[in-house]
Amino acid sequence: MEWIVLLIILSFLLRPKDRGKPYNHYFSLLNQQLQKKAGGQPSQLVDLDTVDNNLEAVQQRLHGKTKLRLVVKSMPCLPLINYLMERTGSRRLMVFHRPFLSFLHRYYHDVDFLLGKPLPIAAVARFWHTCDDEQKQRLSHIQWLIDSPERLRQYLRFARQQHIKLNINVEVDIGLHRGGVSSADELSVLLGLIADHPRYLQFSGLMGYEAHIAKLPTLPWRKQQQLFRARDEVARRFTQLVSFIQQQFPDLWHDQLTLNGAGSQTYMFYQHMSLFNDISVGSALLMPKSFERHWLRGHRAAYFIATPVLKKLNRFELPFLEVISKAIGWWNPNWRQALFIYGGYWKAIPEAPGGLSLNRLYGRSSNQEILTSSTRTALTMDDFVFFRPQQSEAVMLEFEDLLIVRRGQIVEKWPVLSRSISEVSHG
Ligand SMILES: Cc1ncc(COP(=O)(O)O)c(C=O)c1O
Known part of the structure; x- marks a missing residue:
């Protein structure tokens, strides 16, 4: 009996902190524009001011x-x-x-x-x-x-x-x-x-x-x-x-x-x-994520992937382990909801809003990847989640265009090199 009480106290003390946060102003503005300009599909963005x-x-x-x-x-x-x-x-x-x-x-x-x-x-x-x-x-x-x-x-x-x-x-x-x-x-x-x-x-x-x-x-x-x-x-x-x-x-x-x-x-x-x-x-x-070094402090992230939330479930359930998942969700506030996004499995990690995480227990998917989060992310269906690519060289060519951002506004669309090449050879 005593050890059960001890276990409950311990698990309460070791409970992860809620890392969920809504978008900041920058990503909130981008989210609003992407809903109008991204055609409801995964996109990549380069912020020229940061470049x-x-x-x-x-x-x-x-x-x-x-x-x-x-x-x-x-x-x-x-x-x-x-x-x-x-x-x-x-x-x-x-x-x-x-x-x-x-x-x-x-x-x-x-x-x-x-x-x-x-x-x-x-x-x-x-x-x-x-x-x-x-x-x-x-x-x-x-x-x-x-x-x-x-x-x-x-x-x-x-x-x-x-x-x-x-x-x-x-x-x-x-x-x-x-x-x-x-x-x-x-x-x-x-x-x-x-x-x-x-x-x-x-x-x-x-x-x-x-x-x-x-x-x-x-x-x-x-x-x-x-x-x-x-x-x-x-x-x-x-x-x-x-x-x-x-x-x-x-x-x-x-x-x-x-x-x-x-x-x-x-x-x-x-x-x-x-x-x-x-x-x-x-x-x-x-500045993709894997290039961060303390001596590159003056450099800031200029490159993101953004993709719409397809489904928001107010629970996280692992197939065959529904009861255990519920318990995990109770214990860890960052696993309270499941978001299924358009696409996924990029060489990239979630950036905004705060507290989103990839879920390796559920598994990765290039079609509809799951992200788990706390309810504090305040996301709803059709909102965009933002990823920070780990590198640019392989990731950029997985898309057709770059959406170009100036002063927080999406102002242009630039083709990636492979697309420029195929347009010339077919044109
Ligand atoms: C020969 C060579 N020079 C320079 C670079 C640096 O490229 P980056 O500035 O993108 O890291 C690389 C990267 O692989 C390289 O192979």
Whole structure:
């Protein structure tokens, strides 16, 4: 008897706090507009005012001599890329996908493209054979990324067959261990091949991505120190390779080489260093959830998914366990109601209103996902719930458009890149 009383007291004391909250003003306004403008289906939104804020944060923290390169895969939307290029004056893009390269290279006549990963030679061939004559004249606007002698030999063979010259940027491993050359000896083999074939190959620089720094497991009291130590190690490796080129291949060295590095989570570590003259940033402009780092504090979330509530049930019931679910609902105020939404299972987590949660006990669904919540969320049928994507690159292409927000108002609809491409090829 005593232990039953103890159990009741304990479960009362351990009861989760009610996390439910209605929308704040921002999401309440968006909800009202989405009900009129979203056509009753899942949508994605980008707030351009927040993008501007994030862009300013980036620009303030770039070393004066460093050029910004926009990462296409992290914001695959042509009007968004146009907007960012206009605001920054950047004419540099990093691309990762052959169809995007083909489309963007045809579209932009004055942009420098750096591949963010080494493409198979078959993709290079597909690119070349789908170029129009005018594009073929602008092959020098592309820097192909090369990670190994085997790949460079493939590219050389192709350049010879087609009587063309390819710009070669060498991927270097400065700690990420995702491939690329990691020693002067390996670099020497690639540079030797390039130097021996000046008709077909042109050295255009190095690319050293170092996202591992941002993932470094650190002791809380030594965070800053450990991060800077990892950054210094990256700098040491990169500088060593640069010095090697200057000393051993002086004919390949010049000031216009592209020395690319960094990304959204690390760009700010080089603001007092002229290690890279070309820094890539994409995701930090939209700030998906998984990019949150304490050193990215000035960046705010600019990108959301919104979807209508189809059904609101004032109870949460697990099939076969109805009685137990009722007890859980009594115990946990955040499981008092079940919302079934239009779509779901995105790489995203609920953001607004407060206190919504995915329910893994019930299971995930891409068709009608369940969210559990407290009654304080004050949602009703047809209201929109907001999610914060964990990343932008995969999620954005799951939709056709972006709804663009300015001063809290949905003002435009911009197509995602895959849609722009299919409209051109079908139009
Ligand atoms: C080579 C390379 N550079 C830069 C980036 C940075 O992209 P983001 O700024 O979107 O993180 C990435 C991301 O995967 C990458 O692979």
